[in-house]
Amino acid sequence: MTASTATEESATAKTGGAARPGTNPTVASLERVRVDASDRTLTTNQGVPIGDNQNTLKAGLRGPSLLEDFILREKVTHFDHERIPERIVHARGSGAHGYFEAYDALTQYTRAAPFAEKGKITPVFVRFSTVAGERGSKDTARDVRGFAVKFYTDEGNWDLVGNNMPVFFIQDAMKFPDLVHAVKPEPHHAMPQAASAHDTFWDFVSLMPESTHMLMWLMSDRAIPRSFRMMQGFGVHTFRLVNAQDESVFCKFHWKPLQGTHSLVWDEAVKISGADPDFHRRDLWEAIESGEFPEWELGLQIFTEEQAEGFSFDVLDSTKIVPEELVPLLPVGRLVLNRNPDNFFAETEQVAFCAAHIIPGIDFSNDPLLAGRIHSYVDTQITRLGGPNFHEIPINSPIAPVQNNQRDGMHRQALHRGRVSYEPNSLAGGCPFQAGTGGFVSFPAAVAEDKVRGKPEKFAEHYAQATLFFESQTAVEKAHIAAAFRFELSKVGVPAIRERMVSSLVNVSQELAAQVAAGLGMAVPAAMPRAIADPQSPEVTVSPALSLMARPGECGIRTRQIAVLVADGVHHVSLLALYNTLTAAGAVVHFVGPRVGMFAGASGEKIEADKSMENAPGFLFDALVVPDGREAVQALAGNGHTMEFIKDMFRHCKAILALGAGRELLEMAGIGPMMDKDEGILLADGADAAQIAQAFVNAVAAHRHPARDSDPPTK
Incomplete structure (x- = not known):
């Protein structure tokens, strides 16, 4: 069975088919709640056909509106209640469906279902997010990024709720409310939004030396990733793996992107936030829609408690990593995102991740920060999603049968039959039964100490x-x-x-x-x-x-956005040869002109600009091609956006290819002296475009050329 076939079958199991005895009706009947507007009659929420959706019912054409207009009242009432409370943190997010494929069985370490056999496919939903900003903030803020994976396994849902940084600001959950209060907008004027550059945050962390390691990551380029597809993910905490023999080892989870680990530079991130606040959301959506499915490799750091005791740091301290030189990564599987959500609210917004959602074979360590997260997520979801039955929302429903004696509550969807809602019982034949050792059993770690408030000695090294x-x-x-x-x-x-x-x-x-x-x-x-x-x-x-x-990545220039400047009189043949090479390598090529629409090449050919320098500035692209053609160069030189377009490409250390007369534009932009000594700037005659194309592909694959002077050209 191929991965794609297995994924489709898993999706079918999750969203279609008639209800089976013993299954969760919500899961088995998801297909009936899908809404397809094609060839359907407009109705109320009760299924009543609506004859006129344009006008309120009134007493005469100019008379008062009537209270009996139940269609209007239902429509407006629903509208008034369409929003739910946003997440306190991780409010702004983007998600996608996909699958996890195990490279091999890991039964020597864990009985967890996703690792039970070689090639096993487990459906997933992944949500990426910023942390500090609100739902309407921007994608490119300097911030931690959430990386949460929901595995729909044979034995229930497992949520691996992590970040793109492997450590955290604090060691104990007791300080989590203080951290969030400090980083959020200051309460007296509600500023700044989606930024940590303010007094309350730095006051807090400067008084908490344990935050220093996390601050190094936050001030690094990892806090401004190029794309969700180009950042690592980490489980942050130390977890336990438990096998069928009840043997346990410690584990750290790492996601490595096959697209490589790439970032923005600060000037670029600031400009992108103004031109396209949805830059990361759009990038993820468009890559999946085009069939360029993002992939990550899951690696595990596995070590024993005896090994952990010998480390100079404490593995229960979430402000610490386990260096790969001490415990190398073991590659165990790959994550592929291959389907965008059908509805942002129903899936990405209503998905409920929880650090407490683990399955047999995965268990917690005594990390004091993890202990607070186990409680906090469930508590938050109850408020945000309207009650304790958020697990019945389709995106949260497991594919494993749900059979328990929990009943009622707000938004209950399952229709439980019979009169038994307790255990033990005899009226229902004792069902549902306890699974015993076949179910989840906490690892029996020995505890023999007094109750205290404090930290181990190794936690004090910051x-x-x-x-x-x-x-x-x-x-x-x-x-x-x-x-x-x-x-x-x-x-x-x-x-x-x-x-x-x-x-x-x-x-x-x-x-x-x-x-x-x-x-x-x-x-x-x-x-x-x-x-x-x-x-x-x-x-x-x-x-x-x-x-x-x-981690340069294995995908070359696939999905990279290449801007090719065009204007009337452009040398068409050279651009066509370059276009064919770049698109064959998987790049996305955009012809960018002073305006959108058609331009005439030097020999009369037509080239359509799908973007303009006004609506798509240079900092939105990964590389630049400056064209040949005397008339086109003169036209571009006379446009006020051209020089800024080129300067931003240079300033952000991106690859630039100038063909023929196009090098004159580089000289006008003030970067002429660097043209012959910068490996990220390639020059060629228009006729040689096909010959230099591969060298340009290699230059783009490098992502940036940081040896370049970071100061902007001054001419």
């Missing part, structure tokens, strides 16, 4: 892994981290908070602290006192895997 992260970055990535700290802290209005934060950075890197302090016009303060005087020496001091540059 800086070693922050230093590890910084020292593992390339020079360009380090510069971006320093620039991000300068920008964020320059927005802080209280000097004492700035000084306190920089004093914490001194413990991470003297180099970083000096650069940030210089950008803030202050002297480097003394290092913040450490919570532990003599921490254990870290096992790993540099980990290349922590750099975005370590």
Whole structure:
């Protein structure tokens, strides 16, 4: 059976077919609640045909509206209640359907259904999100990104609720409300939206040294990904895997994108947020619609409790990673997203993820941050989705049969028959039975300690892994981290908070602290006192895997957006040859002109511009082709948008190909002196376009050319 066939069959099992004895009627009858507007008569919610949906019922054409107009009242009442409370965090999201395919059986480690056999297919729904912003905010804010995967397994739903960063700001769930209150808009004026550059956030984290490691990730380019499809995902916490023999090991979950790990630069992210606030949503949707299905590989870090005891850090501390040099990743399967939602609200908005949703073979560790999440998600969903029956909303319904004695409550959909709603019973033959050892059983970890409030000693070391992260970055990535700290802290209005934060950075890197302090016009303060005087020496001091540059991806230039400038008089033949090579490699080529519509080539051929420099500025594209053709170059030179289009491409270190006379436009943009020494700028005569096409493909595949001077051209 192929993956696609298996996925289709799984989808059929989830959404179609008649109800079977013992199955959840909601799951078995989803097909009847699908709405298809084609060739249907407009009706009320009760199925009553509507003859006129344009006019209110009135007493005469100019008379008063009548209260008896039940069609109007139903329509307006439903409209008044169409919105539900948004998520407190992760409010702005984008989702897709797909499947997980196991590479091999992992039964030596876990009895979890998705890993039961080689090639096993498990349907999934994945939701990506920003964290701090509200539902109407922007995609490209500097922020953590949620990466939540709902597995519809044979033994119930498993939610792997993670982020695109493997660590978190705090160690204990007790501080989670404080963190969210601090990062959200300040309560006196509700600003800023979707940004952490303000006093309350930095006041909080500068007083919580445990946040330092997470701040390094947040100030890095990982906080402004190029695409949801080009970011990693992490389960954050340490989990347990439990096999059929009740043997347990610890585990960390990692998602690696086959598209590579790529980011935006800050200037680019800011401009994109104005031109297209839905940049990431649109990118994911269009890739799936075009058949370019995003893929991730799931890797596990598996280690024993005995190994964990020997680490210099505590694996129950969510502000720490397990370096891959200590525990390498074991690739176990792939995630493919191959179908967009049919309805954003019904699926992406109503999907309910919960860290408490685990299945036999997966269990919790004693991570004190995870403990709070187990409670918080369910509690939030009850309020957000109107009651305890949110699991019966189609997107949340498991494909496994649901059989229990829970009844009633708001929005109950299942029609339970009979008079038995308790266990044990004899009137229903004892059904449903307990599964015993065949069901979920918590791993029997030994506990023999007094009740206390506090933290283990290793939790008190806050800086070693922050230093590890910084020292593992390339020079360009380090510069971006320093620039991000300068920008964020320059927005802080209280000097004492700035000084306190920089004093914490001194413990991470003297180099970083000096650069940030210089950008803030202050002297480097003394290092913040450490919570532990003599921490254990870290096992790993540099980990290349922590750099975005370590994972270039395997998809080449597939789905990359290439802008080709056009105007009347453009050299058509050279662009056609280039177009064929780029599209064959999977790139999406857009002809961009001073306006949309048809342009005449130098020999009379027609070229249609599907975008204009006005509605699609250069920073929305991954690479640029400047055309040959004297008349076209003159026309483009006379347009005010052209120079900014080219400058943004150069400023953001993207690949540029100039054909023939097109190089004159680069000179006009002030980048002429760099043309012959920048490996990201390619030059060719128009007649040689086909010969240079592959070199241009390679330049685009590099994503950026960071050796380029980051300052904009000045001419």
